[in-house]
Amino acid sequence: MSTTISLAGQVALVTGAATGIGAAIARTLAHAGATVVVNHLRRHAYADGVVRAIREAGGHATAFEADVKDAHAVADMVTWTEREFGRVDIAVQSAGVIQEKPFLETTEADWDFVVDTDLKGIFLCCRAVLPGMVRRGRGCVINIASELGLLGRASYAPYCAAKAGVIGITRALAREFAPAIRVNAIAPGPVDTPMLSVEHMSPEVLEAERAIPAERVGQPEEIAATALFLASDLASFYYGQVLGPNGGAHMG
Numbered sequence: 001m002s003t004t005i006s007l008a009g010q011v012a013l014v015t016g017a018a019t020g021i022g023a024a025i026a027r028t029l030a031h032a033g034a035t036v037v038v039n040h041l042r043r044h045a046y047a048d049g050v051v052r053a054i055r056e057a058g059g060h061a062t063a064f065e066a067d068v069k070d071a072h073a074v075a076d077m078v079t080w081t082e083r084e085f086g087r088v089d090i091a092v093q094s095a096g097v098i099q100e101k102p103f104l105e106t107t108e109a110d111w112d113f114v115v116d117t118d119l120k121g122i123f124l125c126c127r128a129v130l131p132g133m134v135r136r137g138r139g140c141v142i143n144i145a146s147e148l149g150l151l152g153r154a155s156y157a158p159y160c161a162a163k164a165g166v167i168g169i170t171r172a173l174a175r176e177f178a179p180a181i182r183v184n185a186i187a188p189g190p191v192d193t194p195m196l197s198v199e200h201m202s203p204e205v206l207e208a209e210r211a212i213p214a215e216r217v218g219q220p221e222e223i224a225a226t227a228l229f230l231a232s233d234l235a236s237f238y239y240g241q242v243l244g245p246n247g248g249a250h251m252g
């Protein structure tokens with residue numbers, strides 16, 4: 001087995017890839033040789049920036065706007081990708097939203113927004129890409145969960161529930177589609193992205209994010225490295241696993 005990770009000739013679809021972890025994963029997979037579809041929602045300038053950076057580095061990428069909560073938009077995106085590039089070999093679900101709100105103030109609309117984006121979005125994307133992977137007898141699915149799906153956190157009930165659900169759907173699909181298709185999840189710890197911005201988080205939460213063995217938040221590239229590993233043949237024996245690049249925030 002070669003230890004050089006090459007994804008040459010493979011097609012990767014990365015959701016939420018205009019910013020943060022998704023953007024780093026798109027850049028990293030493209031650097032390894034994959035053609036990457038950079039999904040985004042109303043982030044044209046950022047998505048175009050990711051595509052431009054990939055192309056300037058000699059890689060192949062195209063942006064595609066689709067709301068992962070919208071079944072038709074997701075189906076259109078996958079149909080377009082399969083028509084344009086022949087298939088989806090690697091599907092990475094990184095699109096997500098977060099909301100900090102005391103549980104007793106959480107409305108049904110809050111719940112629907114977070115759970116529809118973070119969990120139903122993964123259901124819709126997996127349902128759209130898996131038929132082609134089954135037809136071709138191979139494929140790799142990587143779902144971005146969160147350490148908060150394992151640990152829980154006060155004032156984040158919808159997010160924690162959705163991310164625990166991401167782990168559940170990952171394990172169910174891993175069993176249902178093995179051995180041809182590998183489905184795994186990544187549950188990052190705190191990562192320096194627009195989602196974990198000082199503007200959106202209370203000082204208490206930011207302090208908690210930094211109070212981990214690594215004594216710092218992670219960088220998006222550190223999560224992308226895990227995605228690259230899972231997408232590669234080096235991870236050929238990984239099924240239904242939840243890898244935790246989290247600075248030690250959660251162990252086990």
Ligand SMILES: NC(=O)c1ccc[n+]([C@@H]2O[C@H](COP(=O)([O-])OP(=O)(O)OC[C@H]3O[C@@H](n4cnc5c(N)ncnc54)[C@H](O)[C@@H]3O)[C@@H](O)[C@H]2O)c1
Pocket residue numbers: 015016017018019020021022039040041043066067068069093094095096097098117121144145146147187188189190191192193194195196
């Ligand atoms: N940053 C962290 O500390 C952290 C920790 C654990 C898990 N995560 C997870 O990592 C993933 C990426 O988050 P991030 O930290 O890079 O934040 P981010 O806000 O930079 O990335 C999320 C992206 O998803 C996009 N998005 C939101 N709703 C969408 C929709 N309906 N359709 C398509 N795209 C949509 C956003 O526009 C954004 O570009 C998320 O699933 C998040 O829950 C983040």
